Amino acid sequence: MTRNPHLIPSFDGLLHLVVDSCRLNISSDEAVNKTLTGLSLDSLELMNLAIELEDRYGLELDLNDLRSDSTLGELLEKILAQINQINR
Amino acid sequence: MRPLRAEHHIFGLQSDGGMFTYSVDRRFDETHAKNPLNIWTLQRQVPALKSFLGLWGRGRLSTDPEVASGWLGDVFLRINSGNIPSKSELQKAAFLILSLSPGSYLAKLRSNAAEFADAMTPQYRHLLSMVDLSLPPRSELIFHACHPDVYLWIPPTPERPKKLIVCFGTRKNTLNAPRPLVHFELAKADIGILYVGHRPDHDVSKGLIGRDLKSTAALLLSITKQFGFEKLYGLGTSLGGYAALHYAPLMHFERVLNYSGMPIDHEQSVPRSSDRWLSEKNFPLDRILTVLSSSDNTDRRILDFYNGKGFKTPRDWVSIPSHGSLTSSILERKFQTQLLWLIE
Numbered sequence: 001m002t003r004n005p006h007l008i009p010s011f012d013g014l015l016h017l018v019v020d021s022c023r024l025n026i027s028s029d030e031a032v033n034k035t036l037t038g039l040s041l042d043s044l045e046l047m048n049l050a051i052e053l054e055d056r057y058g059l060e061l062d063l064n065d066l067r068s069d070s071t072l073g074e075l076l077e078k079i080l081a082q083i084n085q086i087n088r
Numbered sequence: 089m090r091p092l093r094a095e096h097h098i099f100g101l102q103s104d105g106g107m108f109t110y111s112v113d114r115r116f117d118e119t120h121a122k123n124p125l126n127i128w129t130l131q132r133q134v135p136a137l138k139s140f141l142g143l144w145g146r147g148r149l150s151t152d153p154e155v156a157s158g159w160l161g162d163v164f165l166r167i168n169s170g171n172i173p174s175k176s177e178l179q180k181a182a183f184l185i186l187s188l189s190p191g192s193y194l195a196k197l198r199s200n201a202a203e204f205a206d207a208m209t210p211q212y213r214h215l216l217s218m219v220d221l222s223l224p225p226r227s228e229l230i231f232h233a234c235h236p237d238v239y240l241w242i243p244p245t246p247e248r249p250k251k252l253i254v255c256f257g258t259r260k261n262t263l264n265a266p267r268p269l270v271h272f273e274l275a276k277a278d279i280g281i282l283y284v285g286h287r288p289d290h291d292v293s294k295g296l297i298g299r300d301l302k303s304t305a306a307l308l309l310s311i312t313k314q315f316g317f318e319k320l321y322g323l324g325t326s327l328g329g330y331a332a333l334h335y336a337p338l339m340h341f342e343r344v345l346n347y348s349g350m351p352i353d354h355e356q357s358v359p360r361s362s363d364r365w366l367s368e369k370n371f372p373l374d375r376i377l378t379v380l381s382s383s384d385n386t387d388r389r390i391l392d393f394y395n396g397k398g399f400k401t402p403r404d405w406v407s408i409p410s411h412g413s414l415t416s417s418i419l420e421r422k423f424q425t426q427l428l429w430l431i432e
Contacts, residue, residue, distance in 0.1 A: 042093075043127040044112055044226065051145035064128040 008083055009057070014076050021052050032073045039072060046075075053079065059086050092244035094227040098236035099311065101297055107307075110231070136233035140188045144225060147192025160184065164196055167203050178207035186212060189268035191221050191228050211410070214419055215265055219272050227275055229268035229283075235261070237296055239283040240311060243275065251431055252280035252317040254308065254339065256292055256328030261285055264325045264347065264412030273418055277427050280317055284308065284331075293331035293351070293364075305338035321430050325414045327351050329378075337370040344376045345430045346401070347414040350390045359386070359393050366399065376401040377429055381416055383409040 009017070015028045022045050024031050031039060036046075050061040061082055063075075070078075097111045110130060131138040143160065163173050163181045173181070182204050185193045197204060198216050205213065224244070231239060242248055253274065257263055263270040267283060274281055286292040295304035312320060322344040324332030329349020336344050350359040366373075378394070381387040382405045394400070404426060406416035417423040 042112060044230070047127055047131075047141055048145040051142060055146070062128055064126065 008087055009080075011076055011080060014079060015072070017052070017056075018049060018072065018076065021049060032076075033071055035069050035071055036075065037069065041072070057083060059083055091224075092246065094224075094244045095240075095242035096231050097240040097242075097311075097315075098231045098234055099238040099240075100234075101237045101299070103298065105298065110234075112230075130234065134234050136188070137231065139184075140190060140230070140233040143185075143188065143193050144190040144228065144230065147190055147196075147225075160193070164200070167200055172203055175206055178204055182207045182212075186216075186269060187266050188233060189229070189266055189271075191223060191225060191272070194219070194269070194272075195221050211408075211415065211419075212265075215269070215415060218418055218421075219269060220276065221272055223272050223275050229271040232268045232271075232283075235285055237285050237287075238308065238311065239285065240315065241271070241275070241281045241283070242315065243278050243280070245278065248316055249279040250316065250318040251321070252282055252312055252319070253277065253321045253323050253431065254282045254284065254312075254332070254335070254341070256284050256322070256324035256331040256335070257286070258326040258328055259289075259352070262325075263328070264410075264415040265418075270414065270418075273423055274427070276424065277431055279431060280315070282308065282312065284328075291327070291351070293327065293334050301334060302338060305335055308335075309339055321345070323347075323430065324349055326411065333366045333371070333376065334364065336366070336376075341371075342375070343430050343432075344371075345426055346376055346378045347417070348380055348387050348390055348411055349378070350393065352386065352411070359390050365397050373399070373401045377404055377426060378402070379404045379406065379413045379417060379422075379426065381406050381408060381410055381413050383407055384411050384413075385409075386411040387413065 012028070015032060018024070019026070019028050019031055022041060024039055046063055050063065054060055059082065061079060063078070095111070095113045097109065097113070100108045102108065131141060142158070160181055163177060166173050182197060185197050194216065198221070201213060201217065208216070227244060229239070229241065255263065255274070257267060261267070271281070284292060284296070287297050290297055293301070295301040299307065320339055320341050322332035322336050322339070322341040324330065325347040326349065329346040330351055332344050332346060333349055335341070353360045378401045380391055380403065404422065406413050406420050406422065408416040408419060410416050414423070417426055
């Protein structure tokens with residue numbers, strides 16, 4: 001795997017990555033509207049996700065202001081916004 | 089249904105008498121406004137935690153060695169390609185891995201033992217070959233890098249256990265070996281573990297920073313009650329063993345595992361005489377198991393001191409000539425038996 005800081009993932013690509021790397025054991029469609037609490041995604045899981053995204057896309061995510069009642073979809077939008085901002 | 093996860097709770101004493109806490113528990117934790125401290129801010133404040141999480145996360149998420157980016161990843165890439173790094177680089181890598189002890193990198197170190205042969209002491213090489221690294225990543229001692237004053241670890245059991253081991257470390261805050269490394273063996277007991285840390289050159293047997301022995305014991309007890317622990321067991325190495333003996337009556341330990349427990353004058357490698365000692369009046373001596381090395385000079389002097397004080401507890405012996413009798417117990421395959429005695 002090589003870093004590609006210029007590659008911007010799609011929402012669906014990111015969703016599949018999260019479902020796989022966090023081993024959510026449910027379909028992407030089911031996962032996207034669930035809250036982080038509902039998915040048992042805690043900060044250590046998110047930290048691992050951030051590391052994976054850093055390795056793939058060369059970006060350092062900061063999910064400092066994330067709330068436990070956020071949905072996975074909202075998390076992905078937040079990540080995409082950060083990726084877009086870095087690549088702007 | 090996702091697998092259960094270990095709980096991690098760290099506590100830091102503040103100079104004004106307050107205490108900060110940080111927890112990763114079974115629920116979605118603190119990553120919101122409820123607590124100004126979260127893992128993102130914490131790792132910014134503690135670079136060693138950021139280093140640990142980077143290694144821990146990368147080792148866990150990917151088998152692709154290139155993903156283990158950075159200097160340490162490069163060391164292993166070079167080893168794999170036959171371009172062996174210099175001895176000093178290997179020593180630096182071994183030190184980093186052993187001190188932070190992320191399980192996946194301990195395993196890498198172990199599987200490349202031949203290349204790292206001259207980069208570690210024989211005792212560490214031996215210890216690494218003996219430690220059971222099968223602990224799930226979420227159960228490793230993830231927040232040790234923060235050096236908290238108190239670190240409560242709870243295993244991923246369906247219900248929280250009622251039993252808890254309270255661990256006191258050496259003058260250098262180790263358990264004869266880095267605490268996260270020994271944790272791999274301790275965690276096999278599958279009960280709660282509370283690690284009492286202390287600041288550099290602070291004598292934990294007199295209490296944690298800003299507190300005396302009694303108020304520290306009361307603080308630790310309040311934490312154990314908060315999490316529902318009912319039976320407490322003490323364990324300590326060297327200065328920590330001596331500390332465990334002093335906390336035993338105050339914290340009502342069921343039993344104590346005392347590894348060469350004494351304050352040591354490290355320049356002279358001799359026990360420092362102490363007027364503060366434990367007698368049968370304070371705590372039943374038959375509930376203390378003392379482990380000493382039969383061939384180590386410091387431990388022999390400790391034995392003389394014990395005998396002089398009438399401190400005659402059940403004893404277990406290791407033969408490796410080292411004051412680090414906990415490590416020696418792991419090496420001689422006695423540690424798990426001693427642990428079973430403790431929490432019986």
